[in-house]
Amino acid sequence: MSSSILRLTPLLVVAAMAFASSPAPAQFTVAGGIAAPALLPPPIFPYGRYGGLGYGLGVGAGLGYGFGWNNWMQNPYEGYLNGAANVTTANAQYQLTIQQAKLAREEARRSALQTRRAALEERQYELSLMPDAEQLRQQQLMKSLQRSRNNPPLTEIWSATALNDLLRAIQLAHTRGVTGPAVPLSTETLKHINMTAGTTRGGVGLLRNDGKLTWPYVLRRSTFDEQRKRMDESLAKAVKAAHAGPVAAELLHDLTATQKQLERALDGWVADLTPSEFIQGSRYLRELKDSIRLLQESDVSRYFRTEWTPQGSTVAELVRQMTRQGLRFAPAVSGDESYYTSLHRSLVDYDMGLSQLTAMQPRP
Amino acid sequence: MSRRFQGALVRIFATLVAGMLAGGGLLNAEPAGSRPVVGHLVSKAGTLFAREKPGQDWKSIAAKGEVHDGDLLVGLPGAVLTCANRAVDLTLLTDFNKNSPYPVLEAAVVLHASADHDLDFTLDRGRVDVINRKKEGAARVRIRFHDQQWEATLAEPGTRLALQLYGRWAKGVPFRKEPGSKDVPAADLLLVVRKGQVELKHGSCYCPMSAPPGPAFLHWDNSGEPEEAPQKLEKLPDWVATEQADSELAQRIKKYIERFRRQIVKSSLREAVRAFVTSEDPYERRVGVITLGALDNLEGLGEVINGTKYPDAWDLAVVVTRHWLGRCPGQDQILYQRLLDKRGLKPVQAAGILQLLHSFGDADLAQPELYKMLVKFLDNDVLGIRGLAHWHLVRLVPAGKKIGFNPLDPKDKRDKARDQWKKLIDDMLSKRELPPKPSAK
Numbered sequence: 001m002s003s004s005i006l007r008l009t010p011l012l013v014v015a016a017m018a019f020a021s022s023p024a025p026a027q028f029t030v031a032g033g034i035a036a037p038a039l040l041p042p043p044i045f046p047y048g049r050y051g052g053l054g055y056g057l058g059v060g061a062g063l064g065y066g067f068g069w070n071n072w073m074q075n076p077y078e079g080y081l082n083g084a085a086n087v088t089t090a091n092a093q094y095q096l097t098i099q100q101a102k103l104a105r106e107e108a109r110r111s112a113l114q115t116r117r118a119a120l121e122e123r124q125y126e127l128s129l130m131p132d133a134e135q136l137r138q139q140q141l142m143k144s145l146q147r148s149r150n151n152p153p154l155t156e157i158w159s160a161t162a163l164n165d166l167l168r169a170i171q172l173a174h175t176r177g178v179t180g181p182a183v184p185l186s187t188e189t190l191k192h193i194n195m196t197a198g199t200t201r202g203g204v205g206l207l208r209n210d211g212k213l214t215w216p217y218v219l220r221r222s223t224f225d226e227q228r229k230r231m232d233e234s235l236a237k238a239v240k241a242a243h244a245g246p247v248a249a250e251l252l253h254d255l256t257a258t259q260k261q262l263e264r265a266l267d268g269w270v271a272d273l274t275p276s277e278f279i280q281g282s283r284y285l286r287e288l289k290d291s292i293r294l295l296q297e298s299d300v301s302r303y304f305r306t307e308w309t310p311q312g313s314t315v316a317e318l319v320r321q322m323t324r325q326g327l328r329f330a331p332a333v334s335g336d337e338s339y340y341t342s343l344h345r346s347l348v349d350y351d352m353g354l355s356q357l358t359a360m361q362p363r364p
Numbered sequence: 365m366s367r368r369f370q371g372a373l374v375r376i377f378a379t380l381v382a383g384m385l386a387g388g389g390l391l392n393a394e395p396a397g398s399r400p401v402v403g404h405l406v407s408k409a410g411t412l413f414a415r416e417k418p419g420q421d422w423k424s425i426a427a428k429g430e431v432h433d434g435d436l437l438v439g440l441p442g443a444v445l446t447c448a449n450r451a452v453d454l455t456l457l458t459d460f461n462k463n464s465p466y467p468v469l470e471a472a473v474v475l476h477a478s479a480d481h482d483l484d485f486t487l488d489r490g491r492v493d494v495i496n497r498k499k500e501g502a503a504r505v506r507i508r509f510h511d512q513q514w515e516a517t518l519a520e521p522g523t524r525l526a527l528q529l530y531g532r533w534a535k536g537v538p539f540r541k542e543p544g545s546k547d548v549p550a551a552d553l554l555l556v557v558r559k560g561q562v563e564l565k566h567g568s569c570y571c572p573m574s575a576p577p578g579p580a581f582l583h584w585d586n587s588g589e590p591e592e593a594p595q596k597l598e599k600l601p602d603w604v605a606t607e608q609a610d611s612e613l614a615q616r617i618k619k620y621i622e623r624f625r626r627q628i629v630k631s632s633l634r635e636a637v638r639a640f641v642t643s644e645d646p647y648e649r650r651v652g653v654i655t656l657g658a659l660d661n662l663e664g665l666g667e668v669i670n671g672t673k674y675p676d677a678w679d680l681a682v683v684v685t686r687h688w689l690g691r692c693p694g695q696d697q698i699l700y701q702r703l704l705d706k707r708g709l710k711p712v713q714a715a716g717i718l719q720l721l722h723s724f725g726d727a728d729l730a731q732p733e734l735y736k737m738l739v740k741f742l743d744n745d746v747l748g749i750r751g752l753a754h755w756h757l758v759r760l761v762p763a764g765k766k767i768g769f770n771p772l773d774p775k776d777k778r779d780k781a782r783d784q785w786k787k788l789i790d791d792m793l794s795k796r797e798l799p800p801k802p803s804a805k
Contacts, residue, residue: 155730270740274716276538278740282733 145169149348157344158337160194160329166347167328170319173354181353183315183346190310192339194330195322197302202290203330204303211239213288216334218273218281224265231258231288242300255292259285280334287333315350402475402484403431403447403454410628411443412456413659422659424633433477436488438470438658440621441606445475451482452503452518455493460609460617463602464491466530466552469687470658481506481515487529489691491606493558496523510551510586510692514566523560524575526604529553532690536725539696539718541711548693553584556597556604567591576600620647624655637661641668641677649677657684662702670747675770682755686721696721713746720752730799735760735789742782747771750778757785761798764788 148156148165156162173180194203206213213235215228234254241247266273266281273281294300302308307325312318322328332340405412409427414435422438431437431445439445439456446453456471471490478484483494486508496503496518503518509529516525531551540547555564557573557580564571564582571594573579579594581601627636640652641664656664665688668681689695696718703714720741728734738760741753751771758765767788769781792798 153726153730155726158727159730267740270737271744272710272712274712275719275737275741277712278737279728279731279733282736283731286733 141165141168149351152344154337154341158332158340160331160340162344163329163340163347166344166351167319167322169351170315170347170354171323173358174316174319174323176358178354178358179316180350180357183350183353185312185314185318185343185346187313189339189342189346190312190318192332192336193310193343194333194336195308195310195327196330197325197327199297200290200294200330202287202294202333204291204294204309205330205333205336206287206291207235207239207242207294207303211235214335216280216284218277219262219266219284221269223269224262227258227262227265231255231262234258238295239304242295243304245301246298247295247300252292252296255295259288259292262288284334315346399432399434400477401430401448402433402477403445404450405429405431406444406446406453407442408625410625411440412445413438413633418660422633424628431475434474436472436474438472440625441471441617442621443471445473446497447475447483448477449482451496451498452505453493453495453497454483454485455495457491457493457606458617459491459603460606460614461603461611462613464528464606465554465603466528466532467687468528468530469654469684472658476506476508478506480504484508487527487553489529489531491526491528494518494525494527496521496560509553512553512566512584514564516565517563519561519563523562524558525562526556526558527553530690531692532686533696533722535723536728537722539700539715539722541697541700541715543693543697548586549690549695551586551692555582555584556580556600558600558604564594569593616647620651623648624651633659637664641672646674646676649674650680653677653680653684656681657688660688662688662699663706666707669751673772675772678751678772679755682721682752689721709746713749716741716744717746717748717752720749720756724756729760732793732799735793735798739782739786739789742769742778742785760800761789761792763792 144161145165145168148162152162170180191208194205196203213232219228234251238247238251238255241251263282263285266278266285270278294303297303307321308327310318311321399416405425405428407427409429410424412425412429412431413422414425414431414437415422416432416435425431425437437445437456441456441458441460443456444453445456454473454475456473458470459466459468468489468491471492472488473492474486474488476484476486482498482503482505484506488509494505494507494516498521500521502520503523505516505518505525507514507516507527518525529551530553531549534550537547537549557575557578559575561572561574564573566584569591571579571582573582573594576597576599578596580597581595583592583595624636624640627639630636631639637652637655637659640648641656643649643652653665653668655661656668662685665681665685668677669685672678672681685699689699699721700714700718703709703717704711707714709717724734735757738753738757742750742757744750744753754769754771757769764785767781767784769778769785771778773781789798
């Protein structure tokens with residue numbers, strides 16, 4: 001028997017090597033009495049000597065692999081097998097570690113992607129609340145409207161800023177088909193309201209009454225007699241011409257020159273004027289300059305037509321007229337301030353009525 | 365004892381008595397005449413000045429000196445008076461920490477004789493405290509100011525009441541040569557119960573008040589609106605406890621006030637003011653210029669405006685003059701007349717100065733012409749006008765501070781600075797940085 005075993009030794013070694021190179025089932029690595037599945041192939045080396053023992057016996061004895069119920073000594077083949085099993089165990093452990101590492105890396109990559117997506121979503125979320133330029137403009141308009149509704153400084157009424165804010169709001173409501181209450185306007189008030197198409201800062205203003213100027217006290221002094229007289233004459237002619245069409249260039253040049261002479265004369269008298277007198281005179285001359293600039297427009301005649309002068313007996317009618325003609329309010333000229341304050345009150349009343357009606361409208 | 369020896373003794377005794385009286389300051393006091401004594405100075409000599417009528421010289425009250433019925437009394441901060449029966453103390457204070465609602469500069473009162481009150485006084489302006497100094501029982505005080513007469517009962521010893529009266533021309537109210545009945549400066553009175561309980565009666569109102577936490581605060585103004593009820597305070601406002609002010613600024617102010625007091629005692633009120641107004645030390649100048657206004661010394665203020673070499677003194681003289689104008693109606697008319705009579709200005713120049721001493725309203729500030737006018741006025745021959753124009757410009761357009769226009773400089777130097785101002789204002793107007801957008805009310 002021993003000679004036959006010796007002859008088989010090389011074959012056994014090869015078999016052991018082949019066995020060792022194949023992946024080991026988990027049960028081989030487990031010690032301590034865990035039962036090996038019965039479906040596993042039997043060991044390639046038949047344990048004929050221990051016939052009937054095999055795995056079943058080892059497990060049945062509760063000792064596990066390699067620890068039989070009897071302390072037998074390992075022969076060389078058993079040592080090979082044991083070593084091969086250990087190698088297999090190490091190999092399996094290595095593979096498991098690699099797989100776990102791969103899983104961990106994959107998990108990390110997914111996490112990074114999620115983080116990036118979350119960051120992008122967060123940015124989108126931020127942007128969703130951030131108004132764009134148009135939204136900002138609308139917000140600004142709304143803020144300005146609120147200010148114009150709620151007791152704005154008088155200077156904003158007289159500069160027509162507050163009136164134009166309210167005008168825009170009313171026009172918007174009209175386009176939605178909402179008409180407010182009948183807020184009456186007096187003809188006298190409308191006579192003192194200036195309108196512009198936006199091409200000039202001021203409106204007809206001082207050119208009303210056929211260009212007959214109402215000079216302030218400070219400019220009625222004899223010092224200014226000459227220039228004042230020339231301005232009165234030239235302006236009357238220019239306004240008359242403006243009703244029909246463009247004003248002659250020579251006349252406009254004369255008006256501009258006279259206005260500048262008045263400015264210089266007023267500056268020359270500054271030492272003999274109180275601050276309020278100087279401001280009053282300067283302001284009037286500035287308004288005169290704006291009016292002369294309006295006369296320089298080629299289609300100046302439209303400013304004197306009925307449709308370009310404030311019309312209507314109610315706020316709604318006035319706004320409709322302005323909407324039709326594409327007009328807005330121009331700043332008040334000296335002496336018209338109180339009429340602007342009165343019109344502002346009427347516009348606020350109408351706007352409040354509109355707001356109430358809009359709130360009562362059923363929502364679609 | 366020979367008659368000669370007796371005569372010598374009498375003379376020595378008389379000299380001693382006179383010396384003692386002089387040391388006590390009693391000989392310096394205003395002869396009583398028919399006016400009863402209504403109080404005494406408690407604080408040191410040189411802290412209180414009295415004047416019987418407008419136009420008369422101010423007299424410094426000596427330590428423990430008498431105070432007479434009807435005298436206008438102006439005190440340095442910290443001056444303490446007591447009424448004739450010593451039941452109530454009156455302390456004149458100021459805004460040491462610069463944290464008061466109103467920029468009080470000086471305090472002035474008039475004491476009146478009264479059979480029904482322990483203290484009867486008019487608060488002319490500024491900040492005072494009233495304290496019950498009785499050993500026991502309530503003290504009755506009558507407080508007069510403007511057209512008001514209030515009765516306050518300080519319930520127990522130690523009860524303390526703080527009062528502050530301030531007047532000023534409201535923003536945008538112009539100077540008028542012929543003012544109407546409504547052309548008056550705005551006046552505000554603040555009343556705070558600092559300690560104890562006070563029963564206050566004014567008009568038909570009866571207000572029981574008490575120190576914080578309690579209904580301790582009352583505000584009155586001359587707007588004609590119904591008077592407010594006392595408001596509850598949880599604690600005393602910081603500005604009330606002025607005598608406890610210990611900030612660096614407060615300490616410095618106190619130090620200079622004491623230095624000023626010593627100078628008054630050493631020389632005279634007039635000399636001390638003159639020395640302080642022209643001092644090299646800016647704090648001394650400050651004390652001096654404020655005192656000029658407090659003592660109605662318009663000539664002195666005029667001299668500062670026309671002759672000082674210190675821009676800070678010039679600037680402060682303007683502030684003090686504006687305070688002076690706001691005290692009560694008619695002050696601006698007095699100054700206008702003085703500018704005509706004493707300074708020989710033309711009516712337009714005097715009116716120009718008064719207009720610039722009032723403030724500009726929002727409607728004025730929205731006009732580009734206002735800024736142009738101020739620049740043009742930098743060139744005015746009248747120092748007051750060009751200086752006031754600059755005073756407004758640096759406040760309305762702070763960017764121009766660096767230009768460094770000095771109304772006291774020679775003309776060629778001023779012209780250069782004026783040209784820079786003109787360029788700055790023209791640039792700002794063209795860029796629509798001026799006029800500034802007014803704030804909503």
